[in-house]
Amino acid sequence: MLLHTDEQTIEDLRLFSKRDQPGIYDIYNNTSTRGGEAVLEQMFRHPLADRDAIVRRARILGAFAASGAKFPFHAGMLDTVEKYMSQTNDNTDGHKPVMGEKEISNGVSGVITLMHSVKSFVEDGEIRKIPELSAERKEIMALLSDPAFTPVFNEKPDSKLSFGAVTAYDLLFRNRERAKLKQILNFIYDMDVYMSVALVASQRKFVFPLAHPKRTGILKLEGVYHPELKKPVPNSLTMDHRKTVVFLTGANMAGKSTFLRSFSTALYIAHMGFPVAARSMEFSVMEGLFTTINLPDNLGIGASHFYAEVLRVKKMATELSMGRSLFVLFDELFRGTNVKDAHEGTVAITHAFAERKDSMFIISSHIVEAGDALRQKPNIGFHFLPTRMKVTTPEYTYTLEEGITDDRHGMIIIRNEGILETLKNGKKS
Amino acid sequence: MNMKFVIDKQSQEELNLPGKFRQGSVYNLFNTVKTRGGEQLLDELFKNPLTDESSINDRTAIFRFFQEARLSFPFDVQQYTLMREFCDAGNGSGLPATYFNTILKKSLSVITRDERYKAIIQGLQATIVTLKKCYGFVITLHSMGGPFAARVNTIRKILDSPELQELLNIDIYRSISLGSIARYDHLLRNRQNQNINEIIRFIAEADVYMAVGNVAASAGFTYAKALPRSANCFRAIDLRHPCINNAVGNDIDMKDGSNMIFLTGANMAGKSTWMKSIGIGMYLAHIGFPVAAKQMEFSIREGIYSSINVADNIGLGYSHFYAEVVRVKNAADATATGKHLLLMFDELFKGTNVKDAYDGTLAVTEAFAEYKNCLFIVSTHIIEVGEVLKKLNNVQLTYMPTIMKGATPQYTYKLERGITEDRQGMLIIRNEGILELIKN
Numbered sequence: 001m002l003l004h005t006d007e008q009t010i011e012d013l014r015l016f017s018k019r020d021q022p023g024i025y026d027i028y029n030n031t032s033t034r035g036g037e038a039v040l041e042q043m044f045r046h047p048l049a050d051r052d053a054i055v056r057r058a059r060i061l062g063a064f065a066a067s068g069a070k071f072p073f074h075a076g077m078l079d080t081v082e083k084y085m086s087q088t089n090d091n092t093d094g095h096k097p098v099m100g101e102k103e104i105s106n107g108v109s110g111v112i113t114l115m116h117s118v119k120s121f122v123e124d125g126e127i128r129k130i131p132e133l134s135a136e137r138k139e140i141m142a143l144l145s146d147p148a149f150t151p152v153f154n155e156k157p158d159s160k161l162s163f164g165a166v167t168a169y170d171l172l173f174r175n176r177e178r179a180k181l182k183q184i185l186n187f188i189y190d191m192d193v194y195m196s197v198a199l200v201a202s203q204r205k206f207v208f209p210l211a212h213p214k215r216t217g218i219l220k221l222e223g224v225y226h227p228e229l230k231k232p233v234p235n236s237l238t239m240d241h242r243k244t245v246v247f248l249t250g251a252n253m254a255g256k257s258t259f260l261r262s263f264s265t266a267l268y269i270a271h272m273g274f275p276v277a278a279r280s281m282e283f284s285v286m287e288g289l290f291t292t293i294n295l296p297d298n299l300g301i302g303a304s305h306f307y308a309e310v311l312r313v314k315k316m317a318t319e320l321s322m323g324r325s326l327f328v329l330f331d332e333l334f335r336g337t338n339v340k341d342a343h344e345g346t347v348a349i350t351h352a353f354a355e356r357k358d359s360m361f362i363i364s365s366h367i368v369e370a371g372d373a374l375r376q377k378p379n380i381g382f383h384f385l386p387t388r389m390k391v392t393t394p395e396y397t398y399t400l401e402e403g404i405t406d407d408r409h410g411m412i413i414i415r416n417e418g419i420l421e422t423l424k425n426g427k428k429s
Numbered sequence: 430m431n432m433k434f435v436i437d438k439q440s441q442e443e444l445n446l447p448g449k450f451r452q453g454s455v456y457n458l459f460n461t462v463k464t465r466g467g468e469q470l471l472d473e474l475f476k477n478p479l480t481d482e483s484s485i486n487d488r489t490a491i492f493r494f495f496q497e498a499r500l501s502f503p504f505d506v507q508q509y510t511l512m513r514e515f516c517d518a519g520n521g522s523g524l525p526a527t528y529f530n531t532i533l534k535k536s537l538s539v540i541t542r543d544e545r546y547k548a549i550i551q552g553l554q555a556t557i558v559t560l561k562k563c564y565g566f567v568i569t570l571h572s573m574g575g576p577f578a579a580r581v582n583t584i585r586k587i588l589d590s591p592e593l594q595e596l597l598n599i600d601i602y603r604s605i606s607l608g609s610i611a612r613y614d615h616l617l618r619n620r621q622n623q624n625i626n627e628i629i630r631f632i633a634e635a636d637v638y639m640a641v642g643n644v645a646a647s648a649g650f651t652y653a654k655a656l657p658r659s660a661n662c663f664r665a666i667d668l669r670h671p672c673i674n675n676a677v678g679n680d681i682d683m684k685d686g687s688n689m690i691f692l693t694g695a696n697m698a699g700k701s702t703w704m705k706s707i708g709i710g711m712y713l714a715h716i717g718f719p720v721a722a723k724q725m726e727f728s729i730r731e732g733i734y735s736s737i738n739v740a741d742n743i744g745l746g747y748s749h750f751y752a753e754v755v756r757v758k759n760a761a762d763a764t765a766t767g768k769h770l771l772l773m774f775d776e777l778f779k780g781t782n783v784k785d786a787y788d789g790t791l792a793v794t795e796a797f798a799e800y801k802n803c804l805f806i807v808s809t810h811i812i813e814v815g816e817v818l819k820k821l822n823n824v825q826l827t828y829m830p831t832i833m834k835g836a837t838p839q840y841t842y843k844l845e846r847g848i849t850e851d852r853q854g855m856l857i858i859r860n861e862g863i864l865e866l867i868k869n
Contacts, residue, residue: 252750252781252782252785305779306810306854306857307697307857310857310858310861310863311861313858313863314861314862314863314866316867317863317864317866317867318866320866320867321866321867321869332782334783334854335782335783337783337810337854338783338810338811338812338813338854339783339784339787339811339813340813340854341854341855342783342854344854344855345854345855345858348855348858348864349858349863349864349867352863352864352867352868353867355867355868356867365782366782366783366784366785367782367783367784409785410750410778410781410782410784410785410786410788410789411785411788411789411792413750413751413754414754414757414789414792414793417754417755417758418758419754419757419758419761419793419796420792420793420796422758422761422762422765423761423764423765423793423796423797423799423800424796424799425765426761426764426765426766426767426800427765427766427767428767428799428800428801428802
């Protein structure tokens with residue numbers, strides 16, 4: 001079962017690199033193989049919504065992290081094998097490029113060496129100590145002991161093969177037992193992902209979140225921070241059935257978006273069974289996770305920002321109406337309209353969200369006046385990121401506090417730039 | 430008067446003015462010239478707005494003359510291009526050297542199939558043909574008089590010189606002696622080169638004038654009347670966006686004591702398009718080009734400063750707000766110098782929260798409103814600002830209305846006076862049935 005999410009969320013959380021901006025994926029990606037990279041990307045694109053699967057993956061990663069096991073296969077050799085296996089040899093149409101004898105011979109010896117190392121890995125490697133992987137391990141062991149592969153294990157790894165032997169093995173690997181070899185490669189890719197992520201986790205001191213069953217209403221993050229920042233300020237926020245909605249306020253640069261990103265990224269990553277950038281984390285498994293941080297305008301096609309926001313809210317509403325338990329985040333809800341509509345809309349939507357006790361919501365806003373109406377609902381919590389004014393320059397603690405703030409310094413920035421003075425003292429006719 | 434008209438790159442891009450390779454740019458609308466030389470000249474005219482009313486009015490008179498004359502471009506583009514290439518490659522050498530070179534190239538062409546001799550012959554023939562056409566064209570124009578007459582006379586004098594008359598009488602289908610070829614080569618590329626280039630430029634001018642005149646005729650554009658800058662007015666009837674088919678036009682009337690327009694309206698109601706129409710109209714008027722309006726007159730500006738849709742390509746939260754602040758700051762610096770400008774701010778401070786946008790828009794608009802020598806247009810969806818601005822007597826309040834047809838908003842794109850009452854925000858939320866969806 002997969003977690004419901006969408007492109008907008010993936011963009012908001014900057015999971016993948018975009019132009020010169022690195023993504024969260026790049027932090028976790030330390031794989032040695034191209035296939036491993038692809039598997040990792042799939043994991044990022046399809047987080048899980050099944051507690052057992054999440055726990056299982058987390059345990060595997062935890063075990064590898066504890067043992068500190070290093071990827072036992074040679075990356076260069078794997079590269080040769082991947083390239084070799086990517087070409088089929090039933091090349092009858094003559095359109096595809098045919099590999100040279102040299103490449104085939106290298107590929108064949110690569111596969112033989114690889115199978116030897118896979119065998120020793122499944123027989124004596126760290127994997128033996130991981131009960132969650134025993135099924136895979138046994139499957140690969142059975143596969144390796146297939147009689148078709150007996151000659152492979154009679155060869156010594158890295159031994160020189162005759163032309164005849166190469167031809168025979170080539171046929172075996174790329175035609176007859178192609179599916180089995182693919183399976184072995186996929187197993188290696190999985191191991192690559194597990195080991196590389198485990199390594200990143202222990203190097204960066206990420207923690208494994210504790211996953212609770214669905215609809216138990218637990219979301220507790222302590223010391224969560226954004227893994228991309230050099231000197232991040234950690235924050236803690238707990239949500240539960242008494243506080244299913246958080247109304248977040250704070251000035252423009254006070255760090256709202258960064259906090260929201262750190263928090264929802266951690267929750268997203270946790271649903272992949274991966275370790276997260278926090279001191280500790282507990283969460284109830286959700287069925288969907290949607291963020292709205294940077295909503296594109298599409299002014300080109302004539303749709304307004306406000307309308308885009310409305311459609312986005314509607315999408316959340318549709319998901320909720322299917323009875324799913326979601327985590328929903330809105331940064332600066334309804335900023336594309338006038339003050340009055342923004343106020344009314346924020347109150348109406350937030351109140352409606354507060355009715356859904358199985359889901360969790362974070363809404364950031366500048367409409368601090370909405371707070372009075374929102375306080376009527378006991379399960380809405382209020383937090384803010386403060387600004388301390390040092391004479392005329394604002395300073396930020398980036399540390400979450402409870403309550404509502406009306407810090408705004410748009411005007412301060414305008415004043416600091418001296419725009420109003422320039423105009424006041426300019427040459428008026 | 431050698432004042433430079435100020436318009437920065439961002440403003441030009443927001444108005445989508447330049448850009449041969451940009452779809453829907455204003456430049457492309459007019460770029461129907463036939464020749465490369467015409468295109469260069471069009472570029473030149475397009476990039477250099479004029480800053481005194483007499484040269485603008487002179488240029489529009491010429492455009493109008495060509496539009497009304499309904500002439501067709503009489504030159505063969507290929508021949509003209511050949512002529513340009515031939516005459517552009519100026520020849521610094523004297524007659525004897527040219528003579529020698531010609532003989533050399535002819536011999537080479539026989540021995541080694543060298544193409545250069547052929548190129549000379551072709552260039553010469555193209556030049557003769559084009560000059561003949563030009564002579565006929567000049568005679569036609571001469572008989573018509575009009576604002577272009579002085580220029581036509583200059584060209585006619587050149588063509589009437591005995592040396593060129595000799596060329597004009599050549600029949601290109603007869604053989605020409607080697608000696609004559611060398612002599613003509615020398616004549617065109619050396620002795621008379623300056624005059625020939627003048628003719629080449631004249632043809633380019635005619636190309637541009639006709640192209641622009643034709644665009645004006647087929648699109649129903651008119652020519653704006655330039656007034657001295659001190660009048661500080663801008664009046665137009667049925668001003669439209671020139672690049673939009675069947676665009677809805679609106680009237681504008683700004684003058685001393687009423688030099689600021691505060692524009693409100695829902696997001697899709699057409700605020701940005703109206704601002705762009707104004708900016709483009711004003712720019713076109715300053716290059717003397719026809720404008721998409723029934724009638725227009727304007728006081729000369731010393732620059733245009735716009736801030737429209739800055740947010741479109743930058744979605745970076747704070748930094749976007751800061752970018753807007755910097756943009757306003759630049760505009761403020763320019764305004765403070767006392768220049769006569771046209772300033773347009775669309776959705777000021779859109780990159781920040783509603784409340785900061787409210788405060789910022791109000792403070793900045795009030796400060797700008799002090800400058801009576803500029804024209805300002807400010808738009809926002811934060812209608813609350815308008816209520817406060819009502820008290821300033823030089824502010825005109827206009828809005829783009831939205832008509833709710835049952836559940837769907839419709840837009841008339843026709844300006845009305847006042848501040849919009851449209852608050853469909855909650856209405857849209859209700860119509861989409863969102864609250865019910867969440868609750869069930």
